[in-house]
Amino acid sequence: MKPGNTPLVELPELAPSGTRLFAKLEWYNPTGSIKDRAAWYMFENAVATGELVPGQPLIEATSGNTGIGLARLALIHGHPMAIALPSTATEERKKILRAYGAELIIVEGGPNDAIQHARKLEAEGEGVMLYQYGNHWNSFAHYFGTSRELIRDWPLTAPPDHLYAAYGTGGTLTGNSKGLVLQWPEITIHSVEPFVDDPIGGMRSQDDPFQPPIADLRLVSKRHPVHKATAEKMVAVTMQMSGHFVGTSSGAILHAAIEGLSEHGGTAIVLLPDAGWKYLSGPPWV
Numbered sequence: 001m002k003p004g005n006t007p008l009v010e011l012p013e014l015a016p017s018g019t020r021l022f023a024k025l026e027w028y029n030p031t032g033s034i035k036d037r038a039a040w041y042m043f044e045n046a047v048a049t050g051e052l053v054p055g056q057p058l059i060e061a062t063s064g065n066t067g068i069g070l071a072r073l074a075l076i077h078g079h080p081m082a083i084a085l086p087s088t089a090t091e092e093r094k095k096i097l098r099a100y101g102a103e104l105i106i107v108e109g110g111p112n113d114a115i116q117h118a119r120k121l122e123a124e125g126e127g128v129m130l131y132q133y134g135n136h137w138n139s140f141a142h143y144f145g146t147s148r149e150l151i152r153d154w155p156l157t158a159p160p161d162h163l164y165a166a167y168g169t170g171g172t173l174t175g176n177s178k179g180l181v182l183q184w185p186e187i188t189i190h191s192v193e194p195f196v197d198d199p200i201g202g203m204r205s206q207d208d209p210f211q212p213p214i215a216d217l218r219l220v221s222k223r224h225p226v227h228k229a230t231a232e233k234m235v236a237v238t239m240q241m242s243g244h245f246v247g248t249s250s251g252a253i254l255h256a257a258i259e260g261l262s263e264h265g266g267t268a269i270v271l272l273p274d275a276g277w278k279y280l281s282g283p284p285w286v
């Protein structure tokens with residue numbers, strides 16, 4: 001099953017008065033996150049170019065969602081999969097990865113340490129690393145997929161004024177910003193980020209010393225740093241007000257978009273990366 005064609009729904013309960021807020025629910029992808037898109041495009045391209053041959057092991061460094069998407073593809077197509085995971089990854093994510101048959105290599109530290117470790121394994125010939133931070137098919141997944149779906153499914157006559165999305169590898173922001181401005185030149189693109197010293201799973205600050213090589217943020221007009229506790233609070237508010245069970249990065253994006261709509265008015269799209277299931281062992285649920 002190819003990822004994509006996720007629903008675009010309106011969230012009237014959360015939109016400030018006089019504004020309209022629309023959300024693309026990315027947990028409707030095969031393993032429950034936006035990263036199924038990047039995983040599928042990177043995998044398919046590696047097979048098509050012969051970089052990945054039948055039975056060859058795969059290695060990836062990920063805080064979870066890309067690994068889960070790739071582990072599913074590896075399982076279906078018969079590749080052993082090893083995943084370097086920061087020790088901070090949630091238990092739910094580790095269990096899901098094991099369920100998809102992946103071997104977990106827990107690396108002390110954060111995502112950057114996991115990346116270093118996986119690259120070392122690849123250099124030692126342990127397998128092929130599709131390397132989501134440097135693989136342009138990560139952003140092409142959004143240029144050819146997500147942004148075209150948004151243009152196709154947008155329900156209003158006037159174009160949307162704003163797009164709010166998380167910055168992690170930059171795949172989502174790079175591909176969607178380039179795809180959307182072709183159709184809607186006036187759209188303002190917003191990058192939602194954590195603070196460097198207050199990480200949120202899957203997200204990255206532009207102040208982080210490591211910036212993914214694929215990230216091209218020239219079309220991003222505004223940055224919105226959000227504290228993790230604020231994002232978690234928004235997760236609970238979203239559940240209470242709309243019944244949508246979102247993950248922490250979605251909480252951050254919704255917080256930034258609602259704050260933004262209150263200031264600038266108009267219409268906005270939020271890309272919500274995943275649902276709340278993988279975060280049940282943390283706030284706001286414990």
Ligand SMILES: Cc1ncc(COP(=O)(O)O)c(C=O)c1O
Pocket residue numbers: 033035064065066166167168169170171172173201202203247249250273274
């Ligand atoms: C939960 C979550 N939110 C946001 C992102 C950021 O998306 P991107 O890597 O396309 O920038 C990720 C990426 O892994 C993620 O897992």
